[in-house]
Amino acid sequence: MRSGFEEFVRDRGDSLRRFAYLICGDRHLGEDLVQEVLVRAYRRWSKIETDQPDRYVRTAIVRSHVSWLRRRSSGERPGVVPDAPVDGDFTEGQALRDEIWSRLGSLTRAQRVVMVLRYYEDLDDRQIADVLRCSPSTVRVHAARALTRLRAGLAQATKEDSNP
16 A cells, blocks of 8 residues: 555656645645645555546545635735846746746636636546536536636736836
């Protein structure tokens, strides 16, 4: 049991941390979330390993993040350390990345999870509905509202940029 779990964590750990980061928007919170889920998964690994361990762990990450208990327990956040100024394309890339994160941060938790599962994990509506324990139509509603909110934010930013 132990070697199978260690191999899974070694092979999939980085991918799970990136996944959690995309859902949370915070690297440290994402790492805590993955660690918490893996601790719980270790206890049941003999049952999980025979099924689809990657799917199980990713689903557990999403459910833990969305749960109220998780939200209440994450009151502490590390301070932001500003990056050293860098010129050139790197700075523009950072600005774009920050803008995208800002826009994703404006979404509700459910909308953000749906966007990550759809566009990062490439899951269809039925698979997302299984993870979130809801209907595919609910997934489509969250996706439509998220895209509407993102488009509205983009339109507003474009309007502000064109009117100095």
